[in-house]
Amino acid sequence: MKYKSVFDIMGPIMIGPSSSHTAGAAKIGKAARTLFGKEPNWIEIFLYGSFAKTYRGHGTDVALVGGILDFNTDDQRIPDSLEIAESKGIKINFHQDEAAVEHPNTVRIKLGDGNDQLELVGISIGGGKVEITELNGFELHLSGNHPAILVMHNDRFGAIASVAQILAKHEINIGRMEVSRKDIGKEAIMIIELDENIDSYIERELERAENILQIAKIVD
Numbered sequence: 735m736k737y738k739s740v741f742d743i744m745g746p747i748m749i750g751p752s753s754s755h756t757a758g759a760a761k762i763g764k765a766a767r768t769l770f771g772k773e774p775n776w777i778e779i780f781l782y783g784s785f786a787k788t789y790r791g792h793g794t795d796v797a798l799v800g801g802i803l804d805f806n807t808d809d810q811r812i813p814d815s816l817e818i819a820e821s822k823g824i825k826i827n828f829h830q831d832e833a834a835v836e837h838p839n840t841v842r843i844k845l846g847d848g849n850d851q852l853e854l855v856g857i858s859i860g861g862g863k864v865e866i867t868e869l870n871g872f873e874l875h876l877s878g879n880h881p882a883i884l885v886m887h888n889d890r891f892g893a894i895a896s897v898a899q900i901l902a903k904h905e906i907n908i909g910r911m912e913v914s915r916k917d918i919g920k921e922a923i924m925i926i927e928l929d930e931n932i933d934s935y936i937e938r939e940l941e942r943a944e945n946i947l948q949i950a951k952i953v954d
Contacts, residue, residue: 758839758858759785759794760812763801765866765878766843769950770852774845776825777802783838785858786830795828798841807862842868872914872923878952880909881931885924885940886948889915893945897924900943904936921947 767773779798781789789795793813800815811818819826831842839858846852855868866876869884876882887893894913901908907929915922932951941949 756793756797756812757807757862758860758864759797759841760801760805760807761862761864761878762841762854762856762858762866763798763843764804764806765801765856765864765876765952766845766852766854767802767804768952769854769869769884770845770850771950772847773804773822773824774802775823775847776845777819778827778829778844780829780831780842780844782831782833782835782840782842785839785841786832789828789830794841798843799826802843802845869923871916874912874914874923874925876925876952877927880927880929882925882927882952883932883937883940884950884952885926885946886950887922887924888945888947889917889919889922890945893922893943894924896943897926897940897946900936900939901926901928901932904932906930906932906936 777799779795781794785794796812796815799819800809800812803811803815803818805812805815816826837857837859840855841857842853842855844851844853853868853870854866856864856866858864864878866874866878868874876884885897898908908926909929910927912925913922914925937949937951940946
């Protein structure tokens, strides 16, 4: 495994006892918040494997909720995140799920409000690094280690090319791209990791492209 710097080897700056069970959990929670785009009023959290067995002792519960509240891994409020969420009227339930999973540090987060909801599966792979493997039923591989955009679109000819052309016009380089769909001609999703964050005006231009339904931005 290659590391960018000595800080990747030492682990992230964080609140909590474990880079995988606490810092990683906070990053997964924050990814869910970023993709949802607002604060939810209910959260259902399903924990698997090692997460399910040790989530209270290792602070995984407070870290996940802290991330959903938009706290960074080093935010001093993380230990109090459950109380903070309760004070906001957010209803939270934790579930220890015994289903078999490929990675021991796996969590499924369902959250929403009166109008919208989101479902996400994430794994903490160690050292504070995470991967999002499922979003609203779409399989994907999103590391969170690079700036990225998630593009919901109709599965139509030219949709992928139009997004690539807009990024090329603004000299934004694509590091990795993945496309997932549930069925031919239905909704699909592009996961595009970039070399740099995109400005808001580029995001708006992408949203106006034909057959594009929604854009979500993951900022590095």
